[in-house]
Amino acid sequence: MSADKVEILKRMVRIRMVELYIAKRYPEQKMRCPTHLCLGQEAVPAVCGCFADPGDIFVGTCRSHGHYLAKGGNLTALFAELLGSSRGCSKGLGGSMHLIDLGANFWGTSAIVGGGIPIAAGAAFRLRYENAPQIVVVFLGDAAVEEGVVYETANFALLHKLPLVFVCENNGLAITTPIELRQCSTVLHDRFQTMGMHSFHVAENDISRLMEAIRVSYDRARSGLGPTFIEYKVLRWCAHVGPAFEGPADLWWQPPAASGGGCRCPICILRDQLIADGTVSFEHIRSLRQQVQQEIEEAYCEAERTAESIQQDPAAFVYASGLVCELPGRVHPTRDVEFHHAETSKLVNAF
Amino acid sequence: MSHSRTYAQAIAEATYQAMEMDESVFVVGQGTRDRGHIFGSVEGLLTRFGPKRVIEMPISENAVAGICVGAALSGLRPVLVLQRADFSFLALDQLINHASKFHYMFGGQTSVPLVVRLIVGKGWGQGPQHSQSLHSMFAHFPGLRVVAPADPYTAKGLLLNGIFANDPVVILEGRPLYGIAEVIPAEPYTVPFGQARIVQEGTDITIVAVSFMVPEAIRAAGEIGRAGLSAEVIDLVSVNPLDVDAIIASVRKTSRLLVVDTSWSYCGISAEISAVVHERLFGELGSPVRRLTIPFTPAPAAFELEDRYYPTGVQIAQCAQEMICGAELCPTGPTS
Numbered sequence: 001m002s003a004d005k006v007e008i009l010k011r012m013v014r015i016r017m018v019e020l021y022i023a024k025r026y027p028e029q030k031m032r033c034p035t036h037l038c039l040g041q042e043a044v045p046a047v048c049g050c051f052a053d054p055g056d057i058f059v060g061t062c063r064s065h066g067h068y069l070a071k072g073g074n075l076t077a078l079f080a081e082l083l084g085s086s087r088g089c090s091k092g093l094g095g096s097m098h099l100i101d102l103g104a105n106f107w108g109t110s111a112i113v114g115g116g117i118p119i120a121a122g123a124a125f126r127l128r129y130e131n132a133p134q135i136v137v138v139f140l141g142d143a144a145v146e147e148g149v150v151y152e153t154a155n156f157a158l159l160h161k162l163p164l165v166f167v168c169e170n171n172g173l174a175i176t177t178p179i180e181l182r183q184c185s186t187v188l189h190d191r192f193q194t195m196g197m198h199s200f201h202v203a204e205n206d207i208s209r210l211m212e213a214i215r216v217s218y219d220r221a222r223s224g225l226g227p228t229f230i231e232y233k234v235l236r237w238c239a240h241v242g243p244a245f246e247g248p249a250d251l252w253w254q255p256p257a258a259s260g261g262g263c264r265c266p267i268c269i270l271r272d273q274l275i276a277d278g279t280v281s282f283e284h285i286r287s288l289r290q291q292v293q294q295e296i297e298e299a300y301c302e303a304e305r306t307a308e309s310i311q312q313d314p315a316a317f318v319y320a321s322g323l324v325c326e327l328p329g330r331v332h333p334t335r336d337v338e339f340h341h342a343e344t345s346k347l348v349n350a351f
Numbered sequence: 352m353s354h355s356r357t358y359a360q361a362i363a364e365a366t367y368q369a370m371e372m373d374e375s376v377f378v379v380g381q382g383t384r385d386r387g388h389i390f391g392s393v394e395g396l397l398t399r400f401g402p403k404r405v406i407e408m409p410i411s412e413n414a415v416a417g418i419c420v421g422a423a424l425s426g427l428r429p430v431l432v433l434q435r436a437d438f439s440f441l442a443l444d445q446l447i448n449h450a451s452k453f454h455y456m457f458g459g460q461t462s463v464p465l466v467v468r469l470i471v472g473k474g475w476g477q478g479p480q481h482s483q484s485l486h487s488m489f490a491h492f493p494g495l496r497v498v499a500p501a502d503p504y505t506a507k508g509l510l511l512n513g514i515f516a517n518d519p520v521v522i523l524e525g526r527p528l529y530g531i532a533e534v535i536p537a538e539p540y541t542v543p544f545g546q547a548r549i550v551q552e553g554t555d556i557t558i559v560a561v562s563f564m565v566p567e568a569i570r571a572a573g574e575i576g577r578a579g580l581s582a583e584v585i586d587l588v589s590v591n592p593l594d595v596d597a598i599i600a601s602v603r604k605t606s607r608l609l610v611v612d613t614s615w616s617y618c619g620i621s622a623e624i625s626a627v628v629h630e631r632l633f634g635e636l637g638s639p640v641r642r643l644t645i646p647f648t649p650a651p652a653a654f655e656l657e658d659r660y661y662p663t664g665v666q667i668a669q670c671a672q673e674m675i676c677g678a679e680l681c682p683t684g685p686t687s
Contacts, residue, residue, distance in 0.1 A: 059421075091458025100457045107424065108457055112448050118414040119449060122421015129377070129403070129427065149444070152414030159409065317455045318493050320462035320517035323592070324543040327515055328372050 002279045004050060004211065009274060010288060011046035012267050013252070015066040017292050018075065020250060021300065022065070022082065023243035030304070031082040033095030036063035039245045040237035043207055043266045044169050045070035047214050048137055055134040056218075057127075059120035060109035062097040067139050072104035075295070079303035086310045087303070093314060105134075113174075114140065114147035117166075121153045124162035124227075135163040135221040143174035145188045151195075154227070158196055161226035165217040166192070168229065171236040189231035197229050204233040205269050235264055253289045255282065352537040359391035359529040361503035362468070365510040366393065366430060368539040370400050373428065376514055379406040379415060380432030380468075389432055390470065390529050416442035416467070420450045420519075423465040428514055436469035436485045436523060450519040451494030462517040466510070471613065473527045473563060476657065479649035484562065484614035487623075489521045490591035496544045497591040499523040501565035504535045505588055508542030515541070523590075525563035525613070547594035549601070553583035555675050556607040558667065559598060559624060561587045564611040570664030575671050582671055590620050598624060599631050606637035607674050611662055616644040638674045643667055 019037045026035065038045070041063075049070025052058070060067040068078060074089060081088030082096055090098050097111035107123060110116040120138035127134055144150055145168065157164050168188055172179040179186050189199040198220060200213035210232055217228035237247030252267040256275065263269070274280045356364060369376045378396055380389060383405050388394040397405040408415045412433065419429040433439055439446065450463045472481040489497045496518055500506040506524065513520035550565065551572055560568035565586045572582040583601050588594070602608045608628050610621040625640040643662040651657050 086458075088458075090456060090460075093458050094456045098456045100460060102460055108453070108461065110449060112444060115417075115444060115449055118417020118445060119421035119424065121414070122418040122423070123425050124421075125418055126422045126425035126427050129422070149411075149413045149417065152409070152411030153417070155409055156411065156414055156418060314455070317459040319496075320454045320459070320464075323545045325512045325515040325517075325541055327511060327539055327541060 002274070002277065005207070005270065005274055006279060008046045008050050008207065008211070009267065009270050009280070011049055011070055012042040012270065013288055014292050015042045015045060015069050016249065016252070016267060017289070017296055018069060018078075019065060021296050023238075023245060025300070026243035032084060033082060033097070034062075034241050035082065035096040035243070036241050037238040037243070037245065038063055038066040039249050040235045040247055040266070041169055041171065042066055043205070043210060043234070044139070044167055044232055047207070047210050048167060051211075051214050051218055052137065053134065055105060057105045057107050057120070057123050057134065057136045059107050059116040059123065059136065059138045060099065061113075061116060061139055061141060061144075062109060062111045063141070064099055064109045064139065065096070068099045068101065068106050068109075071101070071106040073099065073101035073106045074104070075299040076303050077101065079300050080307060083303055083307045084309065085303065085307040086312065087306055087308065091312075091317075092310050093317065114144040114149045117144065117150050118153045121157050121162055121164055124157065124164040125160065127163055128160065133222065135165065135218060137165045137167060140166060140168050142168065142170040142172060142179055142188060143182070144168070145191075146182060154192055154195055154197060154229070157227040161224060163221035163224075164227040165214075165221055166227060166229045167214075168231045169234050170231050171234050173236055173240070175240040187231070189229050192229035197227055198225070199229040200231065202230065202232045204235060205264065205266050207266065207270055253285055353534050354537050355532050355534050356503050356507070357391070357530055357532045358503045358506050358524070360394075361507035361535055362392040362510055362524070363388075363394045363396065365507040365514075365539070367395060367399065369428075369511055369514040370396065370404060372539065373515075375426060376428045376430065377404040377406060378430045378432065379408050379419065381408050381410065381434060383407050389434060390526065392468070392524075392529070393432065412438050412441035413445055416445035417449065419465050420445055420453070420463055423463045424453065424461050428464045428466075430466045430468060430514060432468045434470055435481045436471045437480050437483050439467065439469050439485065446495070446519065446521070447492055451492050454518065455494060463519050464515075464517045465519045466513045467519065467521045468524060469521060470524050470526050471562065473525065473661065474657070476652040476654060477650065478652035482650035484523065484612075486523045486561065486590040487614050487619040490620060494519065495591060496520040497523070498544060498589050499525070499562040500588055501525065501528060501560075501562050501586045503531060503533050505542050505548060505586075507535055508540050509544070509588070511539055512541035512543060516544070523562060527563045531566075545589045545592040545594055547597040548586040548588050549597065550584040550586050551582070553581035553605065555581045555605055556609060556671050557583045557585060557598070557601040557605045558609045558611060558671060559585045559587055560611040561590070561620065562613050564613055564662060567662060567664045568611055568667055571667035571671060574664060574668035578672065580672065580675055587620070593623065593627070595627055598628065602628055602632055603635060606635060608636075608640045609667070609671055609674060610640065610642045611667055612642070612644045613661070614644065615647055616642045617647055619644065638677070641670060641674055643670055
């Protein structure tokens with residue numbers, strides 16, 4: 001348990017530091033795309049990533065830097081994507097809202113609220129179709145629960161017992177509109193329970209409970225028990241989009257006293273737990289910071305140094321195949337034009 | 352080997368053969384268990400391939416479309432059938448925002464080999480929400496292939512081509528065409544995207560027709576033939592991409608073009624074809640391009656009103672004759 005928590009802390013720190021770094025460099029206007037940071041929301045990606053197998057599939061949202069990194073997405077390719085480089089994870093064609101790393105089984109993100117949810121279910125459908133042992137984790141926010149497609153997908157996932165875990169990060173905001181103005185109830189998970197889905201409701205910063213919920217959900221999906229819905233209350237510190245944020249995002253590496261009492265920083269809370277039980281020391285935290293800082297700077301430098309505007313013709317990516325498609329394992333027969341015309345004249349007469 | 356097959360049977364045969372050839376092909380739709388077998392177009396599939404590969408869908412068009420997108424991204428080849436094209440509006444987020452863009456927006460790393468079969472109703476009072484021909488709308492979006500076959504041969508070949516394409520393909524099937532039979536090859540074959548079909552050669556006018564307007568155009572050609580005039584009839588087949596070469600070659604020969612469509616002329620494929628021809632052949636045209644389409648209203652349910660709603664062979668012939676002979680303009684009626 002402690003070992004897992006140390007790993008989760010490391011992942012949270014890495015995500016936090018990447019986001020802070022982007023926030024710092026964003027005003028330089030080299031990264032020019034709508035960028036949704038996840039400052040304050042690092043726990044879900046870190047825990048989900050920590051317990052996932054490499055073969056498990058993640059599908060994200062427009063706010064998915066954390067999910068991408070937690071699944072093992074390449075950091076340099078993330079920066080390159082934000083820089084609009086053809087070396088980016090989506091060759092610069094997607095931007096921050098369309099991240100992918102197929103090698104890490106991070107299968108992409110949608111900039112349409114709820115858009116990734118049925119796609120994740122489709123990936124889970126294929127796993128069931130082929131009796132594969134992997135599972136799919138789909139991330140969503142509270143606003144996605146206002147989209148009909150989430151219920152449609154939940155129904156299908158239950159009907160077909162798909163190996164799918166819905167992880168809802170309920171930050172109570174749709175851009176800036178509070179959930180109270182949008183939903184009949186501010187609690188979300190129980191609607192899915194009513195449909196017959198196993199569900200969890202985890203309070204803000206209760207990382208032990210979040211870990212348990214994720215572990216149980218993964219096990220259920222892996223053992224054929226179908227989908228689970230996890231609702232985790234979380235605080236978004238950043239603006240909906242762009243580098244602005246409020247909150248103690250950069251206190252976590254300072255002496256615990258500086259964080260002050262009642263701090264709602266998930267990293268500070270986890271750090272204090274691990275220091276209190278003697279698992280890590282404050283020196284560990286500082287050296288972790290140094291190590292991650294170095295990794296980030298090197299990755300950004302590399303992305304910036306190699307940045308190139310789109311070299312290929314982007315039109316080449318509109319279609320995956322040509323006009324003529326081959327039948328599997330067969331010689332492509334040429335169309336018998338004469339034959340066809342003869343038959344068509346019969347058709348003409350039939351009218 | 353060849354045998355006679357109706358349009359519906361040709362579709363079922365193509366699907367059956369694709370499923371035989373490749374285990375990753377599956378069908379999902381509403382009414383797969385119904386004894387009507389979606390107007391016969393999925394007949395025999397459930398018996399042969401079982402419920403794992405012939406899936407009855409909940410009435411959740413958007414989620415099911417998205418599930419097909421996810422399955423396709425994973426390497427499966429879904430065939431999604433909607434009994435009426437009108438229902439596809441509920442699935443447009445997944446089809447347009449996702450399926451058509453995934454290959455592009457992830458830099459060519461993913462592809463969506465998905466076929467969406469949409470059946471366009473006509474006749475027996477199908478009315479405003481069961482009769483819409485949506486090919487022009489789908490053709491507007493890069494990333495989709497959009498076809499509307501009008502004969503069993505093309506329907507089978509295009510469906511097989513679509514199933515084994517690595518892109519999302521929207522096939523609009525005219526319900527009035529389902530009963531048409533012709534002799535087609537029994538073995539699997541493909542018809543490429545982007546190819547119009549020259550149904551009948553002629554010299555005085557080119558009539559480009561879409562879907563179930565093709566039989567009407569053939570009828571019109573026969574009619575004006577009796578008046579000593581010769582029409583070249585082209586079945587458009589592929590709405591995206593457009594077979595510009597075939598249309599231009601034909602109009603260059605005949606110098607006149609009449610486009611007959613099952614959808615509205617306003618912002619429709621008939622407008623696109625007209626624009627392309629005017630851009631390329633402005634000085635060579637013997638008369639302005641004309642369009643005969645449904646009027647700019649929803650489809651009425653009442654039998655007599657519906658009967659007047661669609662262009663007929665007689666109207667097409669009259670319009671063509673007037674274009675060739677320079678008589679007064681076509682009477683108002685089916686034009687918008």
